[in-house]
Amino acid sequence: MKINKSIGCTVNECIHHAKEQSYCSLDHINVVKHHTTANSQESTDCGSFQASQ
Template sequence: MDKTNYNHSIKCSVNQCTNHAEGDSYCALSQISVGTHESEPTEVKCTDCESFKVK
């Protein structure tokens, strides 16, 4: 994956993710999947980036 050609539509500050764009706060994927770990999510912290992969 070319991490210098990142997606300006997906902001990301999780440097520990293998999909994080090198040198900037963006995701290097063309799309991501967002999900939840709650049965009835009511707050931002209830959502997850399911495309996350640890470096």
């Protein structure tokens, strides 16, 4: 599997996760916010996440 060392990620439940290492395998991800104004780390997330099952 391809590993993009520019995108670290610990979400190993995602189909794009590089499993044995804490990186994403995509070339590009979309980071999104949940609220109109993001005012904390929890307000943001990976919009490219896809559940593995």
